[in-house]
Amino acid sequence: MTKHAVLAGAATTEPxxxxxxxEKWYGGFRALADINLTVRRGERIVLCGxxxxxxxxxxxxxxxxEAYQKGEIRVGGTRLGDDGRSIEAVRREVGMVFxxxxxxxxxxxxxxxxxxxxxxLKLGRREAEATAxxxxxxxxxxxxxxxxxxQLSGGQQQRVAIARALCMRPSVMLFDxxxxxxxxxxxxxxxxxxxxxxxxGMTMICVTHEMGFARQVADRVIFMAEGSIVEEAPPDTxxxxxxHERTRKFLGEILRPH
Amino acid sequence: MGVGExxxxxxxxxxxxxxxxxxxxxxxxxxxxxxxxxTSGVRALExxxxxxxxxxxxxxxxxxxxxxxxxLALGGLHLSAWVAVSIGFTLHASAYLGEIWRGSIEAVPRxxxxxxxxxxxxxxxxxxxxxxxxAIRISLPATIGFLVQLIKGTSLASIVGFTELARAGNxxxxxxxxxxxxxxxxxxxxxxxxxxxxxxxSHLERRFAVATR
Ligand SMILES: Nc1ncnc2c1ncn2[C@@H]1O[C@H](COP(=O)(O)OP(=O)(O)OP(=O)(O)O)[C@@H](O)[C@H]1O
Ligand SMILES: [Mg+2]
Numbered sequence: 001m002t003k004h005a006v007l008a009g010a011a012t013t014e015p016x017x018x019x020x021x022x023e024k025w026y027g028g029f030r031a032l033a034d035i036n037l038t039v040r041r042g043e044r045i046v047l048c049g050x051x052x053x054x055x056x057x058x059x060x061x062x063x064x065x066e067a068y069q070k071g072e073i074r075v076g077g078t079r080l081g082d083d084g085r086s087i088e089a090v091r092r093e094v095g096m097v098f099x100x101x102x103x104x105x106x107x108x109x110x111x112x113x114x115x116x117x118x119x120x121l122k123l124g125r126r127e128a129e130a131t132a133x134x135x136x137x138x139x140x141x142x143x144x145x146x147x148x149x150x151q152l153s154g155g156q157q158q159r160v161a162i163a164r165a166l167c168m169r170p171s172v173m174l175f176d177x178x179x180x181x182x183x184x185x186x187x188x189x190x191x192x193x194x195x196x197x198x199x200x201g202m203t204m205i206c207v208t209h210e211m212g213f214a215r216q217v218a219d220r221v222i223f224m225a226e227g228s229i230v231e232e233a234p235p236d237t238x239x240x241x242x243x244h245e246r247t248r249k250f251l252g253e254i255l256r257p258h
Numbered sequence: 259m260g261v262g263e264x265x266x267x268x269x270x271x272x273x274x275x276x277x278x279x280x281x282x283x284x285x286x287x288x289x290x291x292x293x294x295x296x297t298s299g300v301r302a303l304e305x306x307x308x309x310x311x312x313x314x315x316x317x318x319x320x321x322x323x324x325x326x327x328x329x330l331a332l333g334g335l336h337l338s339a340w341v342a343v344s345i346g347f348t349l350h351a352s353a354y355l356g357e358i359w360r361g362s363i364e365a366v367p368r369x370x371x372x373x374x375x376x377x378x379x380x381x382x383x384x385x386x387x388x389x390x391x392x393a394i395r396i397s398l399p400a401t402i403g404f405l406v407q408l409i410k411g412t413s414l415a416s417i418v419g420f421t422e423l424a425r426a427g428n429x430x431x432x433x434x435x436x437x438x439x440x441x442x443x444x445x446x447x448x449x450x451x452x453x454x455x456x457x458x459x460s461h462l463e464r465r466f467a468v469a470t471r
Contacts, residue, residue: 065372091378102373106391115387116377161373168377 015074016041016172016203017062022071024057024227031057032068033227041171044198045205046214046235049224050250055207058224059174062205063094076171092120095165099177101157103149103164109136110145113164121168128167135163139193155186159193166197173197175206209254215239223247259439263430267440270426271447277422278409280344285351285408292356294385297363307356314353320414322346327418343415347408354404362397363389399466402459406452413448423447 017039024032031054039045047055060066062073064080064087073080078089104112113132117123123131136142139159149157158178165173175194179187191213198204198217208214214221214235221238223231223246231238231247239255242248292310295303314322326346330337337345366389374384394401416425427444431437 063376065375088378088380091376094376096373096376098369098373100369102367102369104370104373104388106395115383116374116379119383119387120378120380164377 012041014041015039016043016076017205018072018074019058019062020072020074022061022068022073024054024061024066024068031227032061035071035229037222037229039172039203039205041203042201043203043219044217046218046221047205047207047224048209048211048214048221048250048254049230053224054227055224056176057227059096059176059205059207062172062174063091063096065096092168093171094174095168095170095172096174097158097161097165097176097178099181101149101154101161101181103157103161105149108146108148109141109152109160112149112160113167116164117167131167132163135166136160138166138196139163153186154182155189158182158186158190162190162193162197172203172205175204175208177207177209179208179210211239211255223250225250259430259434259436259443263434263440264443266430267423267426267443267447270421270423273421274409274412274423275451277343277347277412277415277420278405281347281351281408281412282405284344284348285355288348288352289355289359292352293359293363296356296360311353311357314350315357319346319350319411320417322350323414323418339415339418339420343412343418343420347412347415350411351404351408355401358397358400358404359393362393362400365396366392396466399459399463402455402462406455406459409451409455410448 015038017037019035019037022032022035023030035058037058047058049055057066061068062075062080064082067082075090076093078086078093080086080090103109104115107115110129110132113136114125114128117128117131118125133142133145136145139162141156141159141163144152144156144160149160152160162173162178178194179190182190187210191210194204194206194213195217204217206213206218218235220232221235222229223238223242223244225246231242231244233242238247239251242251292307296307296311298304323343323346326349327337327339327342330342370388370392371384374388379388412422413424415422416428419425421429423444427440431440434440
């Protein structure tokens with residue numbers, strides 16, 4: 001697999017997301033411990049680690065789907081607190097794609113993409129529709145605009161979900177295992193969409209075990225275990241010279257042919 | 259039974275329909291408010307509405323009508339039978355519909371709310387555009403089932419002197435001394451209101467079961 005020329009060195013030095021000493025508790029269980037992470041604008045991060053290590057929790061804290069208890073999270077200069085105003089300001093910058101797509105089943109593909117721009121950005125119907133059609137075209141699914149999500153394949157649904165998030169013009173995209181609910185033959189179409197997005201300079205944090213994708217687009221791969229960041233490195237180093245025993249063990253499990 | 263008696267029954271039927279409609283419509287508004295408070299995440303509101311639901315589900319409808327009718331009169335508020343039973347049925351339906359819709363709201367997958375939140379939709383848009391349309395669809399069979407119960411339950415309004423279908427039947431039967439015939443006709447009228455609704459409810463239930471398989 002060759003690295004696309006456009007993908008190299010797209011990241012700037014401007015910090016987009018800063019997590020400083022973040023802790024997250026579920027009752028008496030510490031799901032995140034002392035997370036320190038800075039993501040620069042344009043940077044692509046791949047987050048991996050065993051099940052239950054806190055990958056979802058980490059990215060869900062960034063757009064406040066989960067509240068955090070200690071430390072600080074900043075997104076594009078806004079300090080994320082528990083108040084509606086800062087949450088709204090942060091969510092304006094951050095789009096998210098879920099493992100199970102979470103499209104709205106009672107709306108067509110087009111309506112799915114128009115709802116948030118009309119409600120949250122107060123766009124007019126016409127403008128929202130133009131934006132939606134443009135982005136559906138970009139994920140190459142415009143011809144399905146008037147169908148309902150249940151009429152689409154998993155891969156198509158996930159591409160709609162990506163377009164829906166992009167309609168809000170986010171500066172950052174979070175992906176939580178976007179391909180792990182898909183049949184194998186549909187993984188590529190979604191990864192290709194994400195690779196294209198990376199090529200356009202989008203800041204991305206992707207929770208994924210698609211190591212080919214990590215090699216191709218990631219600026220950094222981060223490995224988590226038990227709520228902590230264990231190791232982070234550029235993909236070349238990460239895959240060829242992992243420093244920690246846990247990382248090696250994890251890579252051994254995940255790279256072993258199934 | 260002559261035409262005059264039958265027309266009198268139809269007048270009773272009209273009031274039964276009117277009372278059912280009022281109870282259901284006002285009860286829907288109240289039930290929606292209760293369901294939203296019950297799922298609001300605000301402890302005090304959840305407790306309050308939980309208590310309200312428990313109270314109305316835990317006591318007989320007849321007693322609720324008595325309390326509204328005589329209780330308010332004792333408190334110096336003299337309401338006509340019509341207003342009193344309307345209030346009684348509204349309170350009753352609010353509790354039941356509130357509980358049905360609470361369950362339906364909670365049955366909408368969490369991912370839906372999360373996706374809406376991630377798209378920066380506020381509470382109102384999340385509910386109105388994303389959660390409630392799905393919750394209402396889920397609740398339809400149970401909601402229709404409750405409407406059927408409500409229509410039949412209006413016969414209890416006769417106790418406080420409200421002349422709906424059952425009481426109209428009673429009056430006619432006392433006039434012409436043919437209780438079996440009269441109540442047979444009354445029964446058929448109830449059946450004609452309730453049965454199509456029940457059929458529609460189970461049709462929706464089947465369709466829903468297929469859709470979620
Ligand atoms: N709502 C919750 N309440 C209590 N504990 C939770 C909750 N959500 C997650 N956890 C716990 O927090 C830990 C981290 O969960 P998280 O979902 O972030 O893991 P993950 O790395 O995304 O795992 P997976 O690969 O399975 O998705 C797990 O031990 C999980 O059981
Ligand atoms: Mg996860």
